[in-house]
Amino acid sequence: MTFLDKPGVRRRLRRRFTTGVAVMVAVGTLAACGGSDDDSASGGDKAPATLPELTSEPVTLSFLWFEWPPAQALEDFANKEYKKVRPNVTVKVNTVPNPNWHDAIFTQFAARKTDFDIPILDSQHIGEAVTNGSILDITDFVKSNIETEAYDPYLLAAYGQYPQAETGQRDENAKLYGLPLLGDTWAMIYRKDLIGEEPPKTWDEMIATAKKCQEDNPGVSGLAFHQSNGSDAAAVTYNTVNGVYGGKLWDPKEKKIDGIINDEAGKKAMDVLVNQMKPLAPKGSGNWFIDEVNAAIAQGKVCIGFNWLAAIGGLLDPAQSTLGTSKEQILDKLGFATLPTQEADIVPLGGMGMHISKYAPPERQAEALSFMKWFEQADVQKAWAAAGGVPARKDALSSPEFLNAAPWNKVFTDSVPRLRDMWNVPEYAKLIDIENTNVNAALNGAKDPMDALDTIAKEQQAILDQSGDGGGIR
Structure with a gap:
């Protein structure tokens, strides 16, 4: 232990x-x-x-x-x-x-x-x-x-x-x-007993698998992921999907965000997140973060979940799980894999x-x-x-x-070559607040997804422009 x-x-x-x-x-x-x-x-x-x-x-x-x-x-x-x-x-x-x-x-x-x-x-x-x-x-x-x-x-x-x-x-x-x-980094945690031993290899396949699993198992939702407006939760989720579909968060050399994060790849990622992934998430999950995703997985309420590796140790605790009365029984049902790829091979750095x-x-x-x-x-x-x-x-x-x-540690070793971070600039706290607020609003139906993306781009660009040096990038 x-x-x-x-x-x-x-x-x-x-x-x-x-x-x-x-x-x-x-x-x-x-x-x-x-x-x-x-x-x-x-x-x-x-x-x-x-x-x-x-x-x-x-x-x-x-x-x-x-x-x-x-x-x-x-x-x-x-x-x-x-x-x-x-x-x-x-x-x-x-x-x-x-x-x-x-x-x-x-x-x-x-x-x-x-x-x-x-x-x-x-x-x-x-x-x-x-x-x-x-x-x-x-x-x-x-x-x-x-x-x-x-x-x-x-x-x-x-x-x-x-x-x-x-x-x-x-x-x-x-x-x-x-x-x-x-x-x-994130791990993909999946129900081997519901979707099979082999995890989905692409993001599109993952969404299709989660949808079928939800349809085949009444009372079980397809996906659990971070959506909260707190910390960096919703922003990391969008940034991960953005990277998977070939998008970029910004151009550090040109100090440009507007026109980069909200380009065609960025719009595709927002559409996938809000219109394909969100319908597979449990009702009332619009402000979920680490603990809520872990609880949904441990209680057998989702087919596939995403969470930070360093935070998932409790999934194997029988006292917290309905998936088995021993670590071995739980592992018979849960699998751990690196994130699927799509247009690009990206995982979030944590x-x-x-x-x-x-x-x-x-x-x-x-x-x-x-x-x-x-x-x-x-x-x-x-x-x-x-x-x-x-x-x-x-x-x-x-x-x-x-x-x-x-059982998930090899996920990190295999993920290291795929890691992508956010903007490492003094203005980070302001940038992440803008993105979290708007992604969370899009996920919860409070804002049109594309309007939310354009707002992120414009407001983040204004922060960089006001910094005078493009956020301290050399």
Whole structure:
């Protein structure tokens, strides 16, 4: 049993910060908790190339992430394994609800005071954190301490590099501000007992299969997928379908969105999503995200579902499932596969990296560097994989520790060459809000799908135009 499968994980997670407001209120009282209005308290903007001297006094190294099983897995893993090399250190992974995650971190950044040392950032958050001057440049430290050649270049770039000349492409001359913590992508989860052992190979075939399964099994819906207006849920769904049908989100060189996302391929993707996929989704699913999709799959209510790999461990828990009374019985009914292709071979990049707050005290910045160096070692990455994590090192991804840890782990290994990220720019939060709102409205019948797509294109273009530099792209 991995940490992600343990009963009670979600209950423990929800006893953490229950709203982003709790974090925001705390901003005004953090002077004694870490950071200062005086930048000198942080030790500067750039991490040293060599690991600073570490204290032997008790230290609590604090992370800030969002509520989901990997957060508890990381805390448990670190307090078991990192203590073997640093027994005076306690790791605390504090969490907030997913929709509050960005604001919980960046509100503290804006106040130039943080009660966390290591913020876990989405790949698209890096640009905002860098341009705000809130996280350390760790380029020299990485060159001296991390085996960069051991990583897939895409993952090293996505979880740490800024700026990105081309989203997801590693540039040896670009600076690094983070290192991979957790890789992730979508898996297609399907009912082997209802549609057969072999998963659909194309998106069109998948839709046809889901439709037939729904017709043949009264009370069971064809598809479950993310539609919520919270976090990046609805936007990731549209962006995935957009990529599969050969569309692009933008032209980073020309700094152009309008006319790109809403071109013929983009319109085709919106039509498929709203007029072909949505009718196969359960009634009342217009604001579903990770938990709701998992519940529908576990309760036998859908033929095919899409979800982030790192979030699906509970599907094999008999206490949460109606598909069987044991893990083996559930696996007789559930299959896990990479996403189907269509006009293009695209899957969404998930996961995130770990970074170091500029406002953390010097001794905890030093401890954060020590933790990063330790965590990125080959043997530690394999142990993280065995504990339920998704590593980014190539040797860990191909290791038995990872491939045998969960029946869906090979899905990630096979998906890495197909990954596509969004816009890695400081304006990401504004761009994603526009897209989420409009895709969600189209899915729920509040807006004409093509009008929604044109609104996305025009409003996102206006954001880039207002930025003055096209979103910080070189």
